[in-house]
Amino acid sequence: MSGATASTSRGAGALTGVANQTRREASSWWASRRWAVSALVWTGLVNGLLALILWVVPNLDGPAEIADTTLAESALQFTGLAAVLAGAGVVLMAQGVLIDDRRSGVVEWLLSKPLARPALIIAKLVGHAPPLVVTIVVLPWVLVGVQLWLAGEAVWPIGQWLGAVALLSLLVVFQLAVVLVLSTVTTSRAVVLAVPLGALLAADLFTTFAPWASDWLPWGLGRLASLVLAHGVLASTQLVVVSVLATVGCVVAAAWRFERSQR
Amino acid sequence: MVEHAVRIAGLVKRFGGLVALDGLDLEVPRGSVFGFLGPNGAGKTTAMRILVGLLRPTAGSATVLGLDAVADTVAVRQRVGYLAQHPAFYDDLTARQNLRFARGFYPPSPDRRVDAEIDEALELVGLSGAGDQAVGGLSGGQRQRLGIAQAQIHRPELLVLDEPASALDPLGRRDVLAILERLRGVTTVLYSTHILDDVQRVSDTVAILQDGRRLAQAPMAELLGGAATSYALTVTGEGAEQVPHRLASQDWVAQVTTSPAVEGHRDVHVTVSDDDRAAAQLLRVVLDDDRVVVTAFRRHRSQLEDVFVDLVDGARP
Numbered sequence: 372m373s374g375a376t377a378s379t380s381r382g383a384g385a386l387t388g389v390a391n392q393t394r395r396e397a398s399s400w401w402a403s404r405r406w407a408v409s410a411l412v413w414t415g416l417v418n419g420l421l422a423l424i425l426w427v428v429p430n431l432d433g434p435a436e437i438a439d440t441t442l443a444e445s446a447l448q449f450t451g452l453a454a455v456l457a458g459a460g461v462v463l464m465a466q467g468v469l470i471d472d473r474r475s476g477v478v479e480w481l482l483s484k485p486l487a488r489p490a491l492i493i494a495k496l497v498g499h500a501p502p503l504v505v506t507i508v509v510l511p512w513v514l515v516g517v518q519l520w521l522a523g524e525a526v527w528p529i530g531q532w533l534g535a536v537a538l539l540s541l542l543v544v545f546q547l548a549v550v551l552v553l554s555t556v557t558t559s560r561a562v563v564l565a566v567p568l569g570a571l572l573a574a575d576l577f578t579t580f581a582p583w584a585s586d587w588l589p590w591g592l593g594r595l596a597s598l599v600l601a602h603g604v605l606a607s608t609q610l611v612v613v614s615v616l617a618t619v620g621c622v623v624a625a626a627w628r629f630e631r632s633q634r
Numbered sequence: 635m636v637e638h639a640v641r642i643a644g645l646v647k648r649f650g651g652l653v654a655l656d657g658l659d660l661e662v663p664r665g666s667v668f669g670f671l672g673p674n675g676a677g678k679t680t681a682m683r684i685l686v687g688l689l690r691p692t693a694g695s696a697t698v699l700g701l702d703a704v705a706d707t708v709a710v711r712q713r714v715g716y717l718a719q720h721p722a723f724y725d726d727l728t729a730r731q732n733l734r735f736a737r738g739f740y741p742p743s744p745d746r747r748v749d750a751e752i753d754e755a756l757e758l759v760g761l762s763g764a765g766d767q768a769v770g771g772l773s774g775g776q777r778q779r780l781g782i783a784q785a786q787i788h789r790p791e792l793l794v795l796d797e798p799a800s801a802l803d804p805l806g807r808r809d810v811l812a813i814l815e816r817l818r819g820v821t822t823v824l825y826s827t828h829i830l831d832d833v834q835r836v837s838d839t840v841a842i843l844q845d846g847r848r849l850a851q852a853p854m855a856e857l858l859g860g861a862a863t864s865y866a867l868t869v870t871g872e873g874a875e876q877v878p879h880r881l882a883s884q885d886w887v888a889q890v891t892t893s894p895a896v897e898g899h900r901d902v903h904v905t906v907s908d909d910d911r912a913a914a915q916l917l918r919v920v921l922d923d924d925r926v927v928v929t930a931f932r933r934h935r936s937q938l939e940d941v942f943v944d945l946v947d948g949a950r951p
Binding site for chain 1 (some may be wrong): 716720
């Protein structure tokens with residue numbers, strides 16, 4: 372072993388170490404079969420749901436309205452349900468992203484390296500958001516586009532499809548940010564699961580009683596995506612802006628909280 | 635003047651109502667293998683976690699390699715390697731992959747050089763054969779050795795090792811101590827333990843902590859040199875009961891204790907203040923009486939354990 376050599380400073384302030392940590396977080400998906408398994412599961416779930424709505428339900432014995440449902444109405448119904456699936460899926464899959472590392476002692480190991488605490492939070496978001504979006508939304512929705520094409524016997528308007536995919540992707544990233552901020556507050560898996568799942572399910576109910584809230588709660592992005600896919604209408608630009616700001620806010624809050632925690 | 639790798643002054647850390655550090659002072663000389671001793675709960679881990687920025691002190695100051703451990707924590711961690719008491723890694727990665735990941739936090743080098751550094755680190759800790767095993771499958775001793783490898787992968791100026799050998803079996807402990815020996819002269823090593831034999835074997839400087847305070851700090855030789863030497867002998871014969879009195883009258887004897895005779899044999903314990911004179915004269919004084927027979931004789935030089943027990947017991951209220 373040669374003599375000790377001084378290491379020079381690398382990175383700056385709150386982002387020190389972010390690149391190395393982000394590579395690790397991303398490789399936990401892309402360097403294993405995890406992304407492929409996830410993509411298969413979500414493609415099956417999402418498209419199974421759509422197949423049910425498009426091909427099975429209209430052929431069941433029932434009220435004439437069901438059989439007469441238009442393709443646009445089916446797309447509307449499906450997107451609302453797919454949004455709940457996506458929002459729940461990201462919480463289920465990302466629940467341990469930070470708390471597992473906190474519980475196992477890996478976070479202590481990481482923070483003994485030149486890795487700033489905010490950089491760890493950002494690395495978790497940047498490393499996990501793309502594979503979650505790709506496997507829960509983008510890849511399953513390619514097949515969704517194919518099913519809609521087959522059902523309508525015409526290519527579904529690509530702009531509408533892209534708009535819906537973008538909004539659902541934003542919902543996924545927002546839910547991941549919520550999981551991260553909760554993971555800095557607690558190491559309880561139950562809390563990290565219950566809060567975003569509960570909010571996802573309660574948001575629709577809440578906006579029924581308080582319609583003004585529909586433009587303020589990011590969990591309503593699914594409703595927005597439904598309208599974009601079915602009718603090409605972006606009902607609320609404000610909700611998109613609010614969701615982006617809420618996502619950024621959650622990340623900032625997580626970084627702030629983490630900077631002060633465990634000390 | 636000795637240059638210090640670590641300087642701690644009046645360090646206090648409270649966790650709610652619990653006082654973990656209560657005005658700790660400490661200086662770790664550069665280049666030393668510094669043993670940080672103390673009973674469980676003495677504050678060793680807390681002090682080490684403050685040095686690497688995992689905890690903030692409630693009061694006091696700590697400088698590491700001339701940098702403030704709180705304000706310059708990231709800069710400190712660029713120059714320090716740390717091994718936690720229970721090291722954790724990414725269990726899905728191999729030992730080599732974990733080292734490559736850890737190396738990634740430090741200034742980049744060409745791939746070939748990084749590979750060579752990783753090989754060197756694995757060799758240092760005797761894990762060359764297990765480098766491509768998933769960490770989840772390594773034994774406790776192997777994980778501990780990997781912990782040392784990852785802590786020094788960037789060749790830090792200071793290694794902070796929290797109980798690096800305490801959880802290991804005797805062979806594992808021996809291996810870890812051998813690694814510490816190999817690091818002597820390469821870097822400054824600050825390590826904590828409650829295994830006194832280990833400290834005596836490898837440390838050149840020692841600090842003893844209790845209740846968050848330093849009880850003593852000195853080079854090992856000085857710490858042991860200041861401790862008393864004692865002799866134990868068993869005597870019998872008609873003049874045996876006079877032996878303690880004759881010894882107590884010598885000016886190089888500090889203390890004589892004796893036990894009641896059993897079947898004519900009496901144990902005498904003599905603590906001496908001048909070991910050279912004691913070595914030359916003690917037996918002559920005892921055997922000056924022809925009726926006395928010495929059936930057992932043993933010289934006992936104080937070990938670190940004696941010093942430690944004396945200090946810790948003496949500090950108890």
